[in-house]
Amino acid sequence: MTAVQEERTTEELKALAERADRELEDATAPEILRWAAETFGKRFCVTSSMEDAVVAHLASRALPGVDVVFLDTGYHFPETIGTRDAVEAVMDVNLITLTPRQTVAEQDAEYGPKLHDRDPDLCCALRKVKPLEEGLKGYQAWATGLRRDESETRANTPVVGWDEKRGKVKISPIAKWSQEDVQTYVTEHGVLTNPLLMDGYASVGCAPCTRRVLEGEDARAGRWAGRSKTECGLHS
Numbered sequence: 001m002t003a004v005q006e007e008r009t010t011e012e013l014k015a016l017a018e019r020a021d022r023e024l025e026d027a028t029a030p031e032i033l034r035w036a037a038e039t040f041g042k043r044f045c046v047t048s049s050m051e052d053a054v055v056a057h058l059a060s061r062a063l064p065g066v067d068v069v070f071l072d073t074g075y076h077f078p079e080t081i082g083t084r085d086a087v088e089a090v091m092d093v094n095l096i097t098l099t100p101r102q103t104v105a106e107q108d109a110e111y112g113p114k115l116h117d118r119d120p121d122l123c124c125a126l127r128k129v130k131p132l133e134e135g136l137k138g139y140q141a142w143a144t145g146l147r148r149d150e151s152e153t154r155a156n157t158p159v160v161g162w163d164e165k166r167g168k169v170k171i172s173p174i175a176k177w178s179q180e181d182v183q184t185y186v187t188e189h190g191v192l193t194n195p196l197l198m199d200g201y202a203s204v205g206c207a208p209c210t211r212r213v214l215e216g217e218d219a220r221a222g223r224w225a226g227r228s229k230t231e232c233g234l235h236s
Contacts, residue, residue, distance in 0.1 A: 037063035075206035141169035
C-alpha cells in the first residue's frame with residue numbers, strides 16, 4: 001500500500017483531524033489505523049512507552065515497517081529497555097529511539113541530582129517533552145496508546161484529535177478499549193508486554209517516579225505518587 005503523502009497546511013491538518021474524529025468515533029482500532037496509514041503513509045508514526053506493544057502491533061499490520069518512536073529518558077527500568085529491544089527484534093516496525101540533549105549525569109551537573117524529586121515537571125520537560133517535539137518534526141500524525149479508562153484526566157480522549165502544541169494530528173486508536181480488551185488482544189496475538197505489568201505495576205514510566213499500584217487504585221496511581229502531577233506533559 002502506497003499512501004499519497006501530501007503536504008498539508010496546519011489548517012488543513014486540523015480540519016482533517018476534526019472531521020476524522022467525528023467519522024471514526026465508532027470505528028475499530030484497526031480501521032482507525034488503516035485510515036492513518038492511507039492518509040499519512042510514512043508521515044505517520046507510533047509512540048510507545050514500551051508498557052506494552054499493542055498499538056505498535058496494530059499499526060504494523062496497517063502499515064508494515066511503521067516508525068515506532070521510543071523515548072529513552074535514561075531513567076527507565078531494565079525491563080522497559082528489554083521490551084523495546086524485543087519489539088525491534090520481532091515486529092515489522094522501524095524502531096527509533098530518541099534521547100534527551102543531556103545525559104542524566106550532565107543534567108545532574110547543571111540542575112543538581114535527582115531533579116525528578118525536586119521538580120518533576122522540569123525533569124519531564126527536559127527528558128521527554130523536548131526530545132519528542134524534536135523527534136516528531138518530520139511527521140504529520142502520531143499515534144498513542146491512551147485509553148479513556150486509565151484515569152479521569154484521559155476520560156475524554158478523542159480517537160483522532162488535534163495536537164495544538166505540535167501542530168499535528170494525534171491518534172488514539174484504542175481510546176475506547178478497556179484493560180480487558182487490551183489483555184484479550186495481547187493473549188490472542190501473543191503481543192509483547194513489559195514484565196513489570198505482572199509485578200504489580202499498572203502503568204510503567206521512569207523508575208524513580210513509578211511505583212506499584214494498590215488494590216482499588218486506577219492504572220495511573222503509581223505515577224508520581226503523592227503529588228498532584230498526573231501527566232508527564234506529552235499529552236497535555
